[in-house]
Each structure stands twice: as C-alpha cells, then as structure tokens.
Amino acid sequence: MSDSKNSTCDEQVFDQFFKSHAKLLRSYLYYKFGDLDQAEDIVQDSFIKLWNNCSKVSIDKAKSYVYTIATNLGISIARHQQVKFKHQKYITQRKSDVTNESPEFVMLEKEYMEKLKNAIADLPNRQREVFLLSRIDKKTYREIAELSNVSVKAIEKLMHKALVTLRKKIGNI
Amino acid sequence: MFDNKKDDIFLSRWVNGDLSPEELSEFQSHPEYEYYMKILAGADTLDLAEYDVDAALRNIKSNKQTSYKKNTKPVIKIWPYLAVAASVAVIFGLFLFNSNDSFATSYGEQLAVTLPDGSEMILNAKSEASFDEKNWKTNRTVSLNGEAYFKVKKGSKFTVTTKNGDVSVLGTEFNVQSQASFFEAVCYEGKVRVTSNQDNTILTAGKAYRNITNTAPEHWTLVAQEPSWITNTSSFRSIPLHYVFKELEDQYNITINTKNIDTDIIYTGTFPNNNINVALKTVFSTLGLQYQLLQNGKTVVVEN
Incomplete structure (x- = not known):
C-alpha cells in the first residue's frame, strides 16, 4: 500500500470517490439491468472490490475499474435470470x-x-x-x-x- | 423528417438545443413537434427512487472491516486484558450509562415523542416504547409493544423491534402494530423492510403487511396518507372481531364481556376514539348485536 496523498487506499480519497460516483453507477446499472435492489448490491460489491485492490488501482483508473467490474457482475447475474424490467x-x-x-x-x-x-x-x-x-x-x-x-x-x-x-x-x- | 437516414441525430440535437434557428422553427411548425415536446416534458418530471449515499458508504465500511479481519492475526495475546477491561466497562455501563428512555400510554391516551434526531413517534393507546438516548446516533432502535406511527428523519438505519418481528428503514413514515398474536406494518412514505420469524419483505409506500398467528401473512395496498388513529378514528380491515374489541377496551378502558358471541368473525369498519357511545353503537349495530353499558361505565355486556 502506498501512502501517497492521492492513493485509492486513503480513506478520505475513497469516500470522496464513492460519493461522487456511486449514484450514477447505480442509475447506470439499473437502466442496464432493470433491477434497482440488485443495482445497489452490485455498487456495493464493486466498491468493496476496489477497496480490496486499492494499492493496485490508481484513483484516475478507479472509475473505469469500478464500471468494468460492475458491468461484468451485472452481466453474469443477468445471464442466470431473465431480467424483467421493473x-x-x-x-x-x-x-x-x-x-x-x-x-x-x-x-x-x-x-x-x-x-x-x-x-x-x-x-x-x-x-x-x-x-x-x-x-x-x-x-x-x-x-x-x-x-x-x-x-x-x-x-x-x-x-x-x-x-x-x-x-x-x-x-x- | 425523423426517420430520415441522413439526419439520424436530429432529435438528439433538438434535445440538446443544437438545432439551428431555421431547423427549430421548421420543427416547431411540424405537427409532430407537440408530441415530442410532451414526451420530453413528461420524461423530465421523472426521478429515480432516492439513494442514500452515506448509508451505502457506511454499509461498505462495515463490509470492509470484516474483510480486514480475515487478513490480520493478533501477534500478542491481549484478550485476557481486554476481557477484564470489557467487563469493567460493562459494569460501569450498567450503572452509569443506562440511559434508556421509555414512554407508555394508558387507556385512550396518545403521546407524541420527539426522538433525539428530530424523528417523531406517536404512540397510540396502551402502548409502550423505549430507546437508548445516549447511543441514539449510532443505534437508532426503538423497542415497541403496542402501536405507534413513525416519521423518521433521514440517516442511518432506523429499527423498531417488537416481540413479533423487526421493521427497519432509512427515512420514511410508517405504522407498526404489535400485539400478542398480531403484527402489522404499514408504510406511508419511502421504503421499509419487515423481518419476522417467517418472513422478510420490503414494503414500498402505500403497501401494508399483516401477520396474525396461525394464518398466512397478508399484503395489501392502501390509499391513506397516515394512520386513522392519528385523527382519533380506529379503523380495521378484515380482522377477527376480538382485535376490534381489544382496541375498544384500550381506547375507553372498558371490559367487553363476549361470552356468547363468536369473536373470530371478520370485521371491517371504523369507530371514533373520543365518543364511547358512538363507538359502541357503530361496532355493535353493524354486527347486529345488542349491548348494554353497565352503570359503572366500565363493562359492556353483549347479548346475542
């Protein structure tokens, strides 16, 4: 883990990043996969994954990292169940x-x-x-x-x- | 104009305000214009169900901590010291910091309580509620026996615990009624989660849940904005009669002698909470039952 000011591992940096991106990611997943509760779960899982790998993902890569993870999670869930839009x-x-x-x-x-x-x-x-x-x-x-x-x-x-x-x-x- | 292969982004440019003045005025005189205007105006009034970003972040934090634990193993055995420190803390806690606040209402009473964060709780007759004022910030939990209406300020998870199950929310208005064998939760705004022994459901605004022991749990939809008892009316929807009698007894401090009647018949109706004569008449005459309020004003005898 690096201690540099702008590291994703810095709690403040992470919180700030979450607050500015979580809402849109949730909307994005919801529109894409049609289930709001599931979208919120995926947001949570993706950000936890980001945190666990924070030393490997710099903050300017974090956005595309989280979106990629979230989209993949969504797709793998959607494959298992026929998504019905709600x-x-x-x-x-x-x-x-x-x-x-x-x-x-x-x-x-x-x-x-x-x-x-x-x-x-x-x-x-x-x-x-x-x-x-x-x-x-x-x-x-x-x-x-x-x-x-x-x-x-x-x-x-x-x-x-x-x-x-x-x-x-x-x-x- | 709109299916034109050459300009397949015409409407996008219009939405964005990128049409040239000529294009715009041409479009505005087109008969389709008003239909598109209406779609756009309609879509712009839409919104997504609210998202509590702070709560979501807290959720992640609590998950983060559990994943930490897996990786870190204590090097020094400090638990014996911790145990002593903890038990001292517990003992102190019991004597010093026991800041439970409790409220109870008697027959026919209502009580409005403002909780530490400004949330409101209105207790109906013969109900008890308690909460921990000192730890309210970290633990918004009220334990309830009876019936109460909650208007919850946004914030962390707010939980009402009862013998029959828990109802938890993030910020909303809802009613919980928990009697001996009767559990009902009604959500008036926002979204609440109901957890009982048998069930785990999410209620959205205008939805209600009820579980009477030995019957299947029910769900239904309602139109009211707040529970009727707030405005001094008790109302019932397809409910065994003895619960209606129980409510009459709680509201007016009377005893109803029901020896000769079947209290399992299903009742739907209302009665006022501020006029005993009207209340008795409303309930009994709709059931076609004769009744008598005895001299002491406390006992009602029902004749079939």
Missing part, C-alpha cells in the same frame, strides 16, 4: 406543486405518465439506458459516451432512436 416501480414522478387543474386534466396527465413509463420500460436496452441517463441523471452525450466507451455520435443516434420509438409507442394522446 421501471414502473422505482421511477417516481417528482412531486409537483399543488395544482388547481381540473380533476379530469390531472387524471389524463396521470394516464399519460403511466403510458410513458411503460413505453420507456419497453425500449430496447441501449436506447433506454441513454434516454434515462440523459433525462433523469442529466448527463451530457459526452458523459454517457464515456461510461460505455463509445462515440458521442453513437449516443446521439441512440437518443434519436429512443425518442422515435417512444413517439410510436405512445401514439396520439
């Missing part, structure tokens, strides 16, 4: 301020949101991943591209496709 359950609607809209409007709105959430859950995996990282986690196309090591152009294409797919699925309401 987006409707965990994706919640932010509480908006009290509205004075008519009950009918509120109901239609609710119906629309249900339909939208279902349509998102039914998106092809890569499209959903990109769409949600962009809309929920507010990541730029560049940041999303870096997560999965592809070009920005590829992400832009997926985002475009995701919107077209959603549009078709939702129909004219």
